[in-house]
Amino acid sequence: MRLVVDLNRCQGYAQCAFLAPDVFTMHGEEALMYDPGADEARREQVMRAVAACPVQAILVDRTDAPIALERAQAHDR
Ligand code: SF4
Structure with a gap:
């Protein structure tokens, strides 16, 4: 899985x-x-952390596309 924390x-x-x-x-x-490429086996823990974060800073991305590619695509929009 891929995750990003908005620091x-x-x-x-x-x-x-x-x-x-x-x-x-x-x-x-x-x-x-944090581990941006956390093992899939940690998903349940991570989703609990996502729900518990008081400022919703943890973003979980379910696609397998590279993060750099997604950023590039976001710029194209
Ligand atoms: S729970 Fe949210 S605010 Fe707290 S350390 Fe984690 S990401 Fe940061």
Whole structure:
């Protein structure tokens, strides 16, 4: 699966790191690190984190298209 965290939105509440610790980890008080290509087996954990994030900063993309290609297509619109 592919996921992106909008770090401009993220406020470092750490709910995601609590609910899906294999995918999201906090470094220091506010720096979030995450696995953008998290294993499909982690989907349930990740979706719980998505639901729990107070600022809806976690975006899960269900397509297999490369992220760079999607960005390019978004510019074409
Ligand atoms: S739960 Fe949301 S706001 Fe909190 S650290 Fe995770 S992505 Fe950021």
